[in-house]
Amino acid sequence: MTTTSPARAASLGVSASLIGWLFCVELTSGILQGYYVPLISDIVKHLDIHDADYNWFDAIQLLVSALVVPILAKLGDMHGHKRVLLVATVITAGATWWLAFAGSFTTYLIAFALQGFYVVWLPLEVALIFERGRRSDSGVSQTRRAAGLLVVALETGAIVGALLSGILFTSLGSLPATLAVPAVCVTLVFFAILFGVPESEPLPGRRLDSTGFAVLAVALLLVTGGLTLLRLNGPGSVWVWLLIALGVLAFLPFGLIELRKADPAIDLRVMARPTMWPVITTAGLLGISLLGAQAPLSTFAGTDPANGYGLGLPAFARSLLIGVYLISMIIGAVLFPLVSRWATPRWALIIASLLVGIGYLLFLPFHAQTLQVLVNMLIAGLGSGALMGALPAAAAAAAPRGQTGVATGMTNTTKTIGGSIASAVFGVVLLAGASTTVTSTAASLTGYITVWLICSLGAFAATALLFFVPKSAFADAPAEG
Template sequence: MRTDGSAQGGGVRPGGALLGTGRGMLGAMAVVIVFSGVVQGYLTPLLPELGGRLHLGGVGQNNLYLLSQCAFAVLTPLLSRLGDLYGHRRLLRVAVTLVAAGSLLMAVAPTVATLAVGMVLQGAVVGFFPLLAGILRSRAPERGRIGMSVLVGALLIAIGVGGLVAGTLSERHAAAGLWVAVPVAAVAVVAALVLPDSDTERGGRFHYGAAALLTAGLVALVLVLAQGEAWGWLSARSLGTGALAALALVTWVAVERRATHPLVSVRMLRDRRLAVISAHTFCAAFGTIGFLGANALFLGADPDRTGYGMGLGPQAIATVSLAMVVAGFAGSTATPRLARRIGDRAVLATGGALTALGFLGMVVFHATLTQYIVSALVVGLATGLFSSITRTLSAEVVPERETALAVGVNELALSLGAAIGAAVIGALFAAHQHGSHIALSGFAWSWGVCAGVALLGSALALAYGTTAQPSVLPRTDTVTPKEGIA
């Protein structure tokens, strides 16, 4: 029984929330997610110009991205678990404040040190989706699927628009684009303050030993994935870091299995449906996100010098990226309706098949910009589809008290899939290097590998069970008279 008075209308809610469980709540959540998208999209076009101004070369810029990736890997399970233990709204406010502080720090005083600290603080964006999923499932389960699809769509659009606006501003002054995130941050902080808290049952304690082992394992894993090509995959440094990652993660699993209050329940990780969802997410992210940097390289390549590419400038590349995220928005918002018609398993499989179709289209059709963009839009559509359905299902297949952690596990699978995809593509490019540029065969192999991994994800989706479980959210997407509209 709810005691928050949210059954009717709006007004002030106990616990500090000013919103009910209807459109007002979803609107505030969308504001938080838009902030996440801007943060994830606006730095990519800025760093090359900022690097020149701050005398930071390619290696230094790569190290900044590496710091960010390490923060993503570490903070995903920690923020998710802390939210399930101590309150989703409380940890959401902490995460939004950290990201806002990092964004403001970089804009006010852009130096190498502040960029490094700011990007680490911005790593807390990985907690937004899991924590919002915990609130959404608790406060408005009847809106779960439509709500998640809208949030994913808002994220994708914000990534594209944030990058385009920041890139345009930075053409006159390199640091001007850093201010793009600041006003959005202020609005997101307000949105986090007015959101209601989840009323999920809480209990247990935070396992600091398990957290330390998981952090060490994930940091070592991200390091070897990001730096393996530069170090040499068979070098002592790469092999040693990989061994450290494996040892820490194996020890973490052993500790978790014996713990009275585990950080991440091994039983949850054994759930076949969550395992299938996470594996599918890994495969989908491998290409759709792992190839983003390479996509910009192909679009920007000078065909007179390399024999391929479109010769586009930064603003034109950002426009193509925006078109892809608009296609992703369409895929995301169509997901609840599609799931009702063909079922969850079929939607998962369709997302993988569409991703493969897009990359195979690039293999065959890349001679003209129109041909390439058509294939890229198919990949964008598939990105929205898989992002929505996997985040939705990962929230549904576990008990409500583990919602944020389950979505966090899925987010971690997404991050690792993207990192490994980028590492594999980098290795393929290195193997097909001709002088100062990458041979077309390097792109062709990359497109083919991305298509193959996507097809594997589509095949894995067929193992997803469709039997209803008690923990699954209600499938209705209509508003009941009891909940009303806030």
């Protein structure tokens, strides 16, 4: 008969409780991501703005997300991940309440930007789980399973949020009252974290590299700002390329500064490890399809077949299509730990990336019927769902103690940057040739094919990079005392 040491039993008990509370947090995160989409037309009318102006809200929130995640993740490593998670939740709750009563474009823009602090939740949660799991000899596999469950909560919340907002607005008839519901959810989550989540154990003697973070913020601000202008003004604007070029050049002094620091903002030597850089790069490549391709998929499904392509689905049918895609992501997140146990974590990552590439590649010959599009999305969704939870868990396993939050945060940051680049490029690609279509709002088929091809090539590139990961990477290690 096998026995379990008291330390391991305590660790397993704490992890189970921790995962339960954090499941609620990610459920709320999903609600935030899905809740506002069905209400976009009503929000536009409420604010008395044009439909195109709503793009600014998404753009500024992505910008804020890219800026704050590295800083908050490092502060979590320094002062405790729970403490920073609480701070991010307070800011998110305040911003969500502000959204409920915002009556102008400017106030809604600021509130929506500040709500972007919620993107640091998942990296901090994975860091919390992994730091607790260090006390167990199965800490890495525990983190993989837990991260998969958090992705299940996230995607379930997105489905619930999308359905709930439409139902509530129809029954309440008041936009402020409808928008107050997610604010209540975030407020309750604060108390769930406060009373239910144990704190991690940060290493003493850490310092915040303010100079490094300032240079990094400037670089990210310039690049994402240039990408935003690319999406809004097109590639003909000189400012687009000037901002992007200055942002890329700003990473050079950032690297020089970080390599001289004893406690850098981001330890580039750690990021260059063979267990780390393929994972971080894969996260960026995943952002291309995960964040950049969802809007093109939705518009293609709604395009009138009179153009010679498109499915012509009404809004409700499109929402069902997206719902099936989200369910496939949930299945992928659940299956990843099982595949990791059957093969290895490295091979599970490779298979997941390969599925994303195959799913989008199938769009090239098979896109004429709804069933074909559905099958393609199911295949890509399985891989995307697996990678969403697996990548931060893999980064946590590859990071030395004291840098878990930064490592998991980097997967989120690169994913956001990849999605921002893809979103801007896809907007330009879809606009090119649109004048040849029958309906005035439709994009060109060549543009859609280009989008799918870029998503597929990005996933296949990630598959190739993951072969550079050592074969025994991300396996369980002996417990730490």
